[in-house]
Amino acid sequence: MSLLRLLARALLKGPITEAPPDPDRAALADLAQRVAETARGRLGRSLVIREVDAGSCNGCELEIHALGNPLYDIDRFGIRFAASPRHADVLLVTGPVALNMAEALKRTYDATPAPKWVVAAGDCAKDGGCFAGSYAVAGGVSAILPVDLVIPGCPPTPTALLSGLVALLDQAARRG
C-alpha cells in the first residue's frame, strides 16, 4: 500500500466512520455543534487546553488522547491542546494530586494567563477517588486549585469529556 493510494482512497471514500450505529454518535454530533457555537462566540473560534497529569493512573490520559483520534477529531471544533500553559485558556487536570506533583501543578496554573478555567477530569481529580486518604496524596484538584468544572468517570469517556467542555463554555458564556 503506497501512501498515495491510501490518501487517494481516504479522499474518495470520505472520512473514516464506523458502519454500525453507535450510541455515542448522535450525542457527539449534537455536542460538536454546541461546542462550535459557544467556543466561537466566547473565545473567538478557539479554545486552547493544557493537560496536566497530577498523579493519574494514565487511564484518563488515554481517553483525553482519544479526543484527537479521527472519530472524535476535537481539532475540527477549534479545540486544541497546547504544549505550554502560557498559551492555554483551560487547564484540564487528571488524577488525584500526588504531593510530589502539587508544586508543579500550582506552577503550571500560575503560568496560565487569565482568564482561565480549571477542569478536573475523572473521579480521582474530583476528590482523590480510590487514592484518597493516602499519605502521598493531597486529594482532588480542588485541594490545590480553584476548580470550575468536574467531569466524573473512571475514566470519563471521550463523549463525557466533550460534554464537559461544552458545559464549561456555557458557564463561561453566562459569566462573561
Place this chain on the structure above:
Amino acid sequence: MTNTTVLLDFFRYRPSAPNHRPWPRYRLEEADWRTMIDIVAVSDWDLLGLWATAGEVHAALRESENAAVVVASLACPMGRYPALSGVRPGAIRLERMIRDLWGLEAEGAADQRPWLDHGRWPVATPLGVAAPRQPERLPYAFQTAEGDGIHQIPVGPVHAGIIEPGHFRFHANGETVVRLEERLGYVHKGIESLMAGKTPQEAARLAGRISGDSTVAHALAFARAVEAAAGIEAPPRAHWLRALMAELERIANHLGDFGAVCNDAAFVIMLAHALALKEGVLRAARDVFGHRLMMDRVVPGGVTVDLDRAQAETLRTLVRRLRPRFAELEALYDATPSLLDRTVGTGVTLASLVHRYAAGGVVGRAAGRALDGRRMPGYPPYDDLDFQVPLEADGDVHARLLVRLAEIKESLALVEKIVDGLPAGPLIRPVPEQAGEGLALVEGFRGEILTWVRLDEKGRVARCFPRDPSWFQWPLLEAAIEGNIVADFPLCNKSFNCSYSGHDL
C-alpha cells in the same frame, strides 16, 4: 563465566515459608544471602523483583533454562541487608524505593540517593516505622557530564504532550545526547499502603489502577497472586475471558504505540489511522464488556463479565474488519523510506544490557530476549492456545515496532481462537478467607508483571507488591538514547512507552 549452580539446588535445604504458592519462598540467614549474591554474580538468574515487608526483604529469582522461580527472604533486624545492585543493576532503583518507603538500607548499594521520596510527604518511610516530618523539597544531586561545550537540558516533570509527568535531565554536546538521567516518582500515590487491610475484592480496584493502560494485566496479576495465596484456581471459562480481555488490551495499546512512534517521526497520517483502529477495539470492549478499558472486569476468583453469542460475533467482526486495514498500515510503514530512516538504527538497546536488567516485553524481545510470561512460566489458557512469540535482534526503534506489529497479528488470531474455544461453566468462585502468600507473573502489553501478595488470617491483603515491567525498562531508555540526537528522544521514548504510574506506585 557462567556458574552451573542450579537455582533450586542452592535453595533446596534452606527453610521455606509455609503456604507460599505456586513457587517456594526460602528464609535465608545473612551468610546465605551473601552467598546467593555471589552466585547471582556469576549466574544468568534473572532478578524478577525486590520488595520489603516489615523488617524483611524479598528477592524473586528465576532460572530461565528450567523456568524455576524462587523467592529468597532475609530478615533485617538491624534495618540493613546486603545489596543486590552490585550484581544486578535492575535492583538499583528497587533498593532506593525500599529505603524510601520502608527505611531498610541496602549495604553497598550502587546508588544511595532517594528515589520515590521527594521530601513532600508528611512522613518519612511511610510503610516502615513512619516518621512524621515537615514536608520540604529534598535536594537531588543529578549526575554530571563534563567536557567542552556540554550543556544541560532539563525537561519536566510537566511535559509538552498529554503524557504522564517525570523529569529528564539531558547532557548534550551540540545535538548529541551524552547522558540522560531520569528522575521519577512524581505520581507516587502510596498504592501499596492503600491496599493493605483491604479485602482482595476492594484491593483489586486499586490493582486495576496501578497503570490504567494495563488495567487488565495488573488486575490479572493481582487476581492470580490472591488465588495462589488462597490455594484456588479460577474456573476455566474465567481464564479464557481474562485472556480475551488481555489480548484486546494488548492490541489496543500496540496500535496506539505504533501510531505514536510514527507521529514522532513526523508521519502523522499513520497515527490517525492507527488511532482509528484502536478506537474500534475500545468501542468493541465497551459494547462487549461494558467498559472501554475493561477496568474491574478481572477480579480475584474469576471475572465479572460473560460473552454471549452476539457479543462473540461483535469480536469476530472486529477482527475481520481490523485485519486488512492493519495490513495496509503495516505495508505503508514498510514502504516509507523517510519513516524507516528515522526508526532504523535509532535508540539501540544492547542484548547484554537487556539480559542484565531482565527487561521483558517488547523492549526485551526486540533485542533478542525471547521471554514471554504467557509461555514461561505460562498460565491458563495459553497452554491450550497456539501462538508465536515474535522476536527481533537489533534492539532499535524499528525492531520494537516490528515486534509490536507482529504481536498485534498474533493477538488478533488469539482473540478469534479464544472466542471460538471458550469453554462453558461458571465465571467466578469464592476466595476462601484464609492466610497465605502468592506470587504471579503475567504478560501485559508492556511486558512481565510480577505481583506478590500476602493474605492475613481473615483473608485480607496484609501486603501487596506489584512490580510493573517499567522498572526494568526505564533504565534501558537512558542507555538507548546515548549518542543519539536530542530530536530523536521522543521517538525512542515512545518506542519504549514505559509507565510512570506503574513504576511510581
